[in-house]
Amino acid sequence: MTPLLNTINDPEQLRLLERRELVQLAHELRLFLVDSVAKTGGHLASNLGVVELTIALHYVFNTPDDKLVWDVGHQTYPHKILTGRREAMQNLRKPQGIAGFPRRNESGYDTFGTGHSSTSISAALGMAVAAQKAGSERRSVAIIGDGAMTAGMAFEALNNAGNMDANLLVVLNDNDMSISNNVGALNNYLAKLLSSRFYGTVRKSGKKVLSALPPMMEFAKRAEEHVKGMVTPGTLFEEFGFNYIGPIDGHDLDALIDTLHNIKQLNGPQFLHIVTQKGKGFEPAEANPNKFHGVGKFDPFNGNAISAKAAKSYTEVFGDWLVDMAAADHRLIGVTPAMCDGSGLNAFASQFPERYYDVGIAEQHALTFAAGMACDGLKPVVAIYSTFLQRAYDQLIHDIALQNLPVLLAIDRAGLVGADGPTHAGSFDLTFMRCIPNIVIMTPSNENECRQMLSTGFLYNGVAAVRYPRGSGTGATVNNSLLPIEIGKGRIERQGEKVAILAFGSMLAPALEAAEAINATVANMRFVKPIDHALIAQLASTHTAIITIEENCVMGGAGSAVMESLQAMQHSLSHTIKTLSLGLPDQFIEHGVHETMLADCGLDAKGIASAIAKLIT
Ligand SMILES: Cc1ncc(C[n+]2csc(CCOP(=O)(O)OP(=O)(O)O)c2C)c(N)n1
Ligand SMILES: CC(=O)[C@@H](O)[C@H](O)COP(=O)(O)O
Numbered sequence: 001m002t003p004l005l006n007t008i009n010d011p012e013q014l015r016l017l018e019r020r021e022l023v024q025l026a027h028e029l030r031l032f033l034v035d036s037v038a039k040t041g042g043h044l045a046s047n048l049g050v051v052e053l054t055i056a057l058h059y060v061f062n063t064p065d066d067k068l069v070w071d072v073g074h075q076t077y078p079h080k081i082l083t084g085r086r087e088a089m090q091n092l093r094k095p096q097g098i099a100g101f102p103r104r105n106e107s108g109y110d111t112f113g114t115g116h117s118s119t120s121i122s123a124a125l126g127m128a129v130a131a132q133k134a135g136s137e138r139r140s141v142a143i144i145g146d147g148a149m150t151a152g153m154a155f156e157a158l159n160n161a162g163n164m165d166a167n168l169l170v171v172l173n174d175n176d177m178s179i180s181n182n183v184g185a186l187n188n189y190l191a192k193l194l195s196s197r198f199y200g201t202v203r204k205s206g207k208k209v210l211s212a213l214p215p216m217m218e219f220a221k222r223a224e225e226h227v228k229g230m231v232t233p234g235t236l237f238e239e240f241g242f243n244y245i246g247p248i249d250g251h252d253l254d255a256l257i258d259t260l261h262n263i264k265q266l267n268g269p270q271f272l273h274i275v276t277q278k279g280k281g282f283e284p285a286e287a288n289p290n291k292f293h294g295v296g297k298f299d300p301f302n303g304n305a306i307s308a309k310a311a312k313s314y315t316e317v318f319g320d321w322l323v324d325m326a327a328a329d330h331r332l333i334g335v336t337p338a339m340c341d342g343s344g345l346n347a348f349a350s351q352f353p354e355r356y357y358d359v360g361i362a363e364q365h366a367l368t369f370a371a372g373m374a375c376d377g378l379k380p381v382v383a384i385y386s387t388f389l390q391r392a393y394d395q396l397i398h399d400i401a402l403q404n405l406p407v408l409l410a411i412d413r414a415g416l417v418g419a420d421g422p423t424h425a426g427s428f429d430l431t432f433m434r435c436i437p438n439i440v441i442m443t444p445s446n447e448n449e450c451r452q453m454l455s456t457g458f459l460y461n462g463v464a465a466v467r468y469p470r471g472s473g474t475g476a477t478v479n480n481s482l483l484p485i486e487i488g489k490g491r492i493e494r495q496g497e498k499v500a501i502l503a504f505g506s507m508l509a510p511a512l513e514a515a516e517a518i519n520a521t522v523a524n525m526r527f528v529k530p531i532d533h534a535l536i537a538q539l540a541s542t543h544t545a546i547i548t549i550e551e552n553c554v555m556g557g558a559g560s561a562v563m564e565s566l567q568a569m570q571h572s573l574s575h576t577i578k579t580l581s582l583g584l585p586d587q588f589i590e591h592g593v594h595e596t597m598l599a600d601c602g603l604d605a606k607g608i609a610s611a612i613a614k615l616i617t
């Protein structure tokens with residue numbers, strides 16, 4: 001057979017293929033995906049699951065005029081490959097290479113930038129309304145997974161769209177998996193929809209929708225049936241005002257294409273439920289979709305990881321601490337918004353299942369749920385990535401801090417995260433948390449300090465946050481103590497003269513290295529809030545330059561806290577001090593390799609030394 005995939009550089013070419021050729025194309029696309037991701041690393045299992053769906057969508061819809069909005073965007077590799085980026089896949093997520101998520105500035109086919117979940121229905125609805133207002137017939141399609149569907153935002157959008165007449169199609173890609181097993185009542189409901197009698201009913205109702213009636217009449221008829229309660233039992237999505245079609249096999253290209261063709265004729269909000277298998281076609285990923293959700297380089301023949309096991313990560317340090325503290329205190333509850341594995345909760349979940357809560361992709365709920373538990377004597381620990389905590393800002397302020405509730409936030413992936421790029425960078429948490437009253441914020445400089453700070457935050461009777469980076473730190477030995485450290489106290493790690501570097505968290509190690517050449521003093525500040533005013537005063541009175549350094553944006557971050565402190569004490573200082581705040585610049589940092597990204601921001605020893613040299617000469 002003549003290969004097909006390498007002839008497709010644009011969906012226009014895909015649309016010229018015969019229907020019967022598409023199965024071969026899907027097969028080639030899968031082989032290409034496995035081979036390509038084996039070399040680069042990236043998200044694999046979700047992409048394998050949407051091969052047929054991606055082909056069918058580009059085959060039926062007139063992309064890029066018709067808009068495809070992929071939720072999360074971790075499953076867009078087949079889309080990228082079919083839209084002119086096949087060759088570019090070899091540089092996926094590498095510096096200057098293509099991104100792991102859709103990017104509007106990367107391709108006209110990437111209609112909406114994503115990375116965080118559950119935004120697709122809102123964005124596609126916005127595009128559908130824009131088309132309507134422009135008198136355009138173009139279609140908008142949101143493709144959302146069953147995991148992403150657990151988020152409140154998806155339901156906010158359904159609620160809005162189901163009450164409108166915009167031409168929006170929502171495709172629910174139901175593979176019965178989030179990163180880990182999907183959870184919650186909605187997941188149970190979807191399983192019920194797929195089962196036995198109800199499945200039959202739904203299929204019939206789907207067929208009815210695809211009958212010969214003209215689209216507008218069909219839509220009106222469905223609306224009338226709804227009003228009269230004739231559609232029984234109505235699916236949840238029908239109750240939301242959508243025309244529900246499915247479930248259909250999302251690996252059956254003929255069924256997908258026929259159904260999409262039919263739906264394209266219909267007006268108003270449409271909902272297509274498809275069933276797929278995460279990891280489809282690659283046995284190791286089918287067997288363990290969680291492991292192959294996001295992977296490093298691997299052997300494409302057996303799926304074995306190529307890189308050696310790295311040093312103990314901060315995530316693992318947190319996971320070990322959680323198990324130990326849970327054993328010591330029966331009030332401890334562990335909460336994760338759908339990131340069990342990534343946040344290091346596996347051991348806790350299996351040892352303390354009755355105290356473990358995966359709430360789905362629901363960061364806002366996770367925090368308020370924790371607040372409620374804290375009101376009544378429990379001690380919740382919310383494990384959350386810095387970037388996803390952004391979703392729950394009001395809950396942190398209004399539900400936790402304002403009521404001064406004892407909730408510990410274990411904030412992982414703080415700082416730059418490498419290959420996932422700007423959507424996942426934890427660049428802002430110090431800035432957005434520091435201005436909230438009542439909160440204790442800690443930045444561990446090594447793994448052992450991380451454990452000490454977790455204990456400190458847990459034992460503190462109020463809201464506390466420990467923010468630590470992705471991966472491992474200095475490799476410090478972690479002792480098994482559960483004792484706290486004194487809140488608000490930094491310490492001097494290296495005594496030098498004239499120049500004092502005040503380092504926060506991960507930046508202590510490069511600060512110490514930079515200090516050698518110029519004999520600078522280095523303080524490990526440890527706490528961003530309360531900031532150690534006494535230590536700052538001591539350093540200010542004995543040095544002529546104060547430099548702060550953090551892996552957070554400079555604006556409003558830990559360095560700002562130091563500068564505010566200095567400002568407050570300036571009248572009592574007998575000499576002037578030169579100051580400099582180092583940290584992440586006021587821009588989104590592109591994906592790449594963590595160390596290089598830091599160096600590019602001047603946050604390695606060399607960059608720190610050169611910035612100090614400029615300041616003091
Ligand atoms: C707001 C937010 N929280 C958490 C995540 C992490 N995350 C990425 S993909 C994913 C699971 C998505 O499951 P689903 O939508 O079913 O897609 P699948 O991976 O099954 O294809 C999660 C939890 C995220 N990207 N955004
Ligand atoms: C798409 C998504 O949000 C997650 O899969 C994320 O890429 C995981 O990142 P980590 O690899 O840091 O856990």
Ligand SMILES: [Mg+2]
Pocket residue numbers: 145146147148173174175176177178
């Ligand atoms: Mg899923």
